[in-house]
Amino acid sequence: MADFAELKIDGKKVECPVIIGTEGEKAFDIGKLRSQSGCITLDPGFANTGSCASAITFLDGEKGILRYRGIPIEQLAEKSTFVETSYLLIHGRLPNHDELDAFSEAFNEHSMIHEDMINFFHAYPSTSHPMAILSAMVCAMSAYYPEFVKERPAQEEIDRIAIQLLSKVRTICAFSYKKSIGEPFVYPRYDLSYVPNFLNMMFSSPTHPYKIVDEVVRALQVLLILHADHEQNCSTSTVRLVGSSHANLYASISAGICALWGPLHGGANQAVIEMLEKIQKDGGNVSKYIAMAKDKNSNFRLMGFGHRVYKNFDPRAKIIKKRADDLLNKLGIHDPLLELAKKMEETALKDEYFIERKLYPNVDFYSGIIYRAIGIPLNMFPVMFAIGRLPGWIAHWKEMIQDPATKIGRPLQIYVGETKKDYTPIEKR
DSSP: OOOOEEEEEEEEEEEEEEEOTSSSOOOOOOTTHHHHHHHOOOOOHHHOOOOOOOSSSSTTTTTTEEEETTTEHHHHHHHHHHHHHHHHHHHHOOOOOOHHHHHHHHHTTTTTGGGGGGHHHHHTTOOOHHHHHHHHHHHHHHHHHGGOSSSOHHHHHHHHHHHHHHHHHHHHHHHHHHHHHOOOOOOOOSSSHHHHHHHHHOOOSSSSSEEEEEHHHHHHHHHHHHHHSSSSOOHHHHHHHHHHOOOHHHHHHHHHHHTTTTTTTTHHHHHHHHHHHHHHHHHHHHHHHHHHHOOOTTTOOOBOOOOSSOOOOOHHHHHHHHHHHHHHHTOOOHHHHHHHHHHHHHHHTTOHHHHHHOOOOOOOHHHHHHHHHOOOOGGGHHHHHHHHHHHHHHHHHHHHHHTTTOOOOOOOOOOOSOOOOOOOOOOOO
């Protein structure tokens, strides 16, 4: 088989080397296309364009496969913790006992935020969206920890920033929630591990200490692991694009948080809950809304079904569905939205319209139900996504900044505006 693809444009021949990944993925390297032919490619949404070569996450949408550093997501969700998975993504391998202990201890060391940053929370109105506060506070960290703001930080400096961000972000998120409900901040505790510490900061109050429930901790662990990375999605690509200018990690992560905020990305699970609540208030007629979803003249959109990449069942959705069932059963919670969601899934998966289009439930379809059971409000859903996605963002920024072949991101365009015309001054009155 030839190791290049041949393009013929206006009588010119361009040879594009074929790049083959470790899982057999193939790509045409078009790095010299413009210089040799004067042409560029046009790919709206970058659906057919690879922006980089990465060793972090493998995703096969046709087969429903997701692996972090080669390890199947199913195994990590069952056996790992969020802290261990974060180490795996950032360092490229699972830690040994001593490394994991040191990594976990470092989270406690860096869990507090600079006390002066509390002033930011007091300055925001109580109606502020937690994502607005989170993105601003992460960017502001570059002012409070300037010793790490370097164009090319050393390996040990990157590792220190990674731990610092992972630890402090959960504190910022919990504080932003407390600000929104007018309750005093609950500071992190050194005797609690990552997830219990976050839950305690979120839900404890001076009069009602939060009771740690193992099933809740495990459910949230799994959600964070499933969200930890997902290849070159919108927010991760944003982190890499911003970072390609050698912007510091704080600024790059802040940009990723803003990208995640969109309802088509990190806000999708909130949209699912809002959709289910709407259907429930309308009598719970699933067939009616399934029919509306198929009607091209209807404005109704079935949220939580289908995925840009997966053309098979999202492997994360299977894990979350079971986890939602288990959690609600163990807590003795009857959530009518879960029953409604399962009925919608069952109805849709028997419908030829959805089968032909390979529209299966994605990770967002059931995750919001778990958040509801835990007590996390709707406006915090994208914030939870950001906490989970943080180790993936850090891993991609680190991989990119340490790759000497990285170039600053600068997409081109095809201009479709007016052709040259002369300036016409405004007539004098």
